[in-house]
Each structure stands twice: as C-alpha cells, then as structure tokens.
Amino acid sequence: MSADVLALIEHRRGEVRDISLEILGAARVLAGDGRVIAACLGAPGAAEELAPRCDRLVLVNDPALADYNPEPYQQVVADLVAAHAPALVLMGHTPQGLDLAPALAAAEGWPLATDVVDLAWDGDVLTGRREVYGGKLSAHFRLVRGPVVAATIRQGAFEPPAPGPGAEVAEIGPPAWSDQFARRFIGYLEAAPGEVDITQADVLISIGRGIGKPENIEIANELAGLLGGAVSCSRPVADAKWLPKDRQVGTSGRTVRPKVYLALGISGAFQHQAGMKNSGTIIAVNKDPRAPIFGVAHFGVVADLFDVVPKLIEKVRAAKG
Ligand SMILES: Cc1cc2nc3c(=O)[nH]c(=O)nc-3n(C[C@H](O)[C@H](O)[C@H](O)COP(=O)(O)OP(=O)(O)OC[C@H]3O[C@@H](n4cnc5c(N)ncnc54)[C@H](O)[C@@H]3O)c2cc1C
Secondary structure (H helix, E strand, O other): OOOOEEEEOOEEOOEEOHHHHHHHHHHHHHHOOOOEEEEEEOOHHHHHHHHHHOOEEEEEOOHHHOOOOHHHHHHHHHHHHHHHOOOEEEEEOOHHHHHHHHHHHHHHOOOEEEEEEEEEEEOOEEEEEEEEOOOOEEEEEEEEOOOOEEEEEOOOOOOOOOOOOOOEEEEEOOOOOOOOOOOOOOOOOOOOOOOOOHHHOOEEEEEOHHHOOHHHHHHHHHHHHHHOOEEEEOHHHHHOOOOOHHHEEOOOOEOOOOOEEEEEOOOOOHHHHOOOOOOOEEEEEEOOOOOHHHHOOOEEEEOOHHHHHHHHHHHHHHHHO
16 A cells, blocks of 8 residues: 655744654554545654654644644644545644544544554555543544544654655745634643652652552652652642642653653553653553553553562662662
C-alpha cells in the first residue's frame, strides 16, 4: 500500500512537541512508498528539526497560527488536504487534536478514529485499535478510504522516525481570512513553580490513589529522603490536593525520565504512562496483577504497598548503616 499521509505538527510557542515526532513516525509507516507531508502552522523555526523526518514540509506562517486558534487551523488544514490529496490525515490525541480533528471530520465528511494505538492498511481500508476501559479492553475498527480518512494517535503509542535525507520545504502564506474568529487563543496559564522539580530527580517515588489518604504520603517522603529522590504522583493525588500540581506525572502533568521510577499504588492509565514510560528503570507495586502499569514496568511487585514500603525503608536504612 502506498498512500500520501498528511501529518499535522503540534508545537507550543514554536517548540515541536514529542507527539509531533510520533505522528511523523506513524505517518512514515503508513505512507509505504507514498509521501509523508508534514504541515507545520505558525512555527517557521521548526523546519530544521522536521525536515529530516518527512518528504515534504509545508510551513504556513501567520500571527493567527503562532498559537492554536481553532478556526484558522481548521481552514488551513482543510486547504492543505484539498491541495495535497493525502489518503490519511494524522494528528495527536491531545487537547489540540481533540478539538480540531472532530471539527474537521464533521465539516469535511472524513471518517475519523480517535485515540488510536495501532494503525495499518488492509487494502483501501484503514484498520486500527483503540484501548477502552482504562486499557482493559481493545476495540478494533475499520475506516473505509474515501478519499480521505483521519485519525488522532495516542501519545507514546508510536515511535519517532529515523532521520532521513531531508524534505522539500515549501513556505506558504495563509489563506485570506477576516480575523473575526469566534474562539481565540488568549494565553497560557503557568503552574506556579514549586520547591521540588520532579523533572530533575534521578529517583522518583511516585504515589497514586492506592496511597489511600494524605497522612500515608509520609512513607513515600521517608523512602524518597533515604534514596535522595523526590515524591511525584498521579493525577487523582494532585486533584485531591494531597500534593501540589507540579508533582503530577502524565499528559496533563510533567514528563519525567528519572533513573528509577517507583510507582506505588498507581494503576498506569495511559495518561500517566505517557509521562514516565521512558524512565530508566520502572518498578511498580500494585495489589492488582492486571494493572496496566505492569505493562511498562521493568520490575513488578504484586503486593500491598503498605507491606512493601516499610520493608524497603528498613533495608535501605540497614544498607546505609
Ligand atoms: C484528559 C485527561 C488527562 C489526564 N492526565 C493525567 C495525568 O497527567 N496523570 C495521571 O496520572 N492521570 C491523568 N489522567 C487520569 C488517568 O486517566 C487515571 O484516572 C489516573 O492516572 C489514575 O490514577 P491512579 O493510578 O492513581 O488511580 P487508580 O486508577 O484508582 O489506581 C489506583 C491503583 O492502586 C492500586 N492499589 C490500591 N491500594 C493499593 C495498595 N494498598 N497497595 C498497592 N496497590 C494498591 C489499585 O490496584 C489500583 O491499580 C487524565 C485523565 C484525563 C481524562
């Protein structure tokens, strides 16, 4: 199967996001002998990073595209698809992709699959898989090509492509538009910086809902103190304000790559995994042997964390003398 694939690049303040490289990786595989056409809106400085990873790079520049504005983005992507006639349009399953892809699919009549973790062509049909119920079940789908189909891909599900010889780069201006958009980007809300920077820690003791109550966080603090690490958490712990938001790992928190990531009572939802799966050594402690965290852990302990952690603290203390 050979099919041109249009990959929509996502950036924040001009910096290419990891998901964009994963979109290009998926596009490379699905294009076969066809072309990977990367569309980068509002980030001319990203050309150097993107060009080796696609066959054609289209840069569309305009102040209205520097940040994600739904209406101009929709107009530009629809125009690019009309001009390049790809068989498939790929975006990230991110807040931006979740906003843009359904709007485009509805307006243009494209069949759309969202949050996909596997994709392949079966003749003219795009087949794929999504995970449902927190990763416990897989749903398989088939989208009949005709002539364009679209998909949003889950963060962390596809590998970035190896750099190649470099793309042909085209810089184009935006279409004529009135500036009277109903929805408009206003600004970013920055999280207040905390005392602990979990992105810099070599060892993270990460706690999830399994920690039970805020008083129990003390055992994680104690272990982190002994190992010279920091305590991070899953979203429910931050949502409950048991720890500050800047300790949250995952798609709506921080991405971390410590040498050791010890996950205590964390189920391992994909939103969490996306923020920690590239850690050096992942150790998970969970009572449920089917918890998805064991799918990314290098070492798994099926046990009650309140049995394991005190013993671990004892051992580390003894080892330190
Ligand atoms: C748009 C969006 C963005 C999101 N962003 C994030 C994000 O950035 N980060 C994030 O983490 N989540 C995020 N989530 C939430 C995510 O989907 C999960 O709901 C969340 O990660 C679950 O957190 P958890 O694993 O702590 O809790 P649960 O899923 O409730 O898991 C608790 C686990 O603890 C285990 N357990 C319970 N007691 C014990 C014990 N005593 N000993 C050992 N194990 C025990 C249980 O077996 C269970 O597996 C997001 C969701 C959405 C919709």
